[in-house]
Amino acid sequence: MNSRQDDLKRDLDAALQTRKELGKEYEAEIVDSFLTRLDARIDAQVDQRVADRLAQHGVGREGRGGRSWSGPGKLPVISLIMAIPLTGIAAGADLAGIVVCWAGIVGVNVAAALGSRREQQAPRSGRSDWL
Incomplete structure (x- = not known):
């Protein structure tokens, strides 16, 4: 056995x-x-x-080829690409719409960066925290 x-x-x-x-x-x-x-x-x-x-x-x-499609390095690029049309849509409202749009973009990027940092610092174990 x-x-x-x-x-x-x-x-x-x-x-x-x-x-x-x-x-x-x-x-x-x-x-x-x-x-x-x-x-x-x-x-x-x-x-x-x-x-x-x-x-x-x-x-x-x-x-x-070793390229990561879900890594933290891709999110800033994707969010900036998406920021162009989102800013255009938000500009239709007023300046407050643009500020809210960019605050959301920055918030998503900060959350992703903190999440990836926490994942890298967390000790890897064979057991789940939920068990």
């Missing part, structure tokens, strides 16, 4: 021992807890297999 199967067997044994100690009253909660851990483990394995398969074909977070 590999380590994943050993971990799964240990989790199942722990769930069974807990059920013996607590009785039938807590059986549903124990089963739900075990199934939640099992589901998370399956999701992680599927995600890893998909990432491996995509990496074999040269696709992943970065597109072919």
Whole structure:
């Protein structure tokens, strides 16, 4: 058996021992807890297999040729391109419309920059914060 199967067997044994100690009253909660851990483990394995398969074909977070189509460097360029027609539309109202339009563009770019910085600083772990 590999380590994943050993971990799964240990989790199942722990769930069974807990059920013996607590009785039938807590059986549903124990089963739900075990199934939640099992589901998370399956999701992680599927995600890893998909990432491996995509990496074999040269696709992943970065597109072919190493170019990232979702990286933080693309948002400022896209937002400035979109700013031209948005400014034209907002200019129809008055100066306040232009100010609101550009405040929104700046806000989106600041939020994206802070989000990418937080993502880079966050420690990578195998477990989700939601579990």
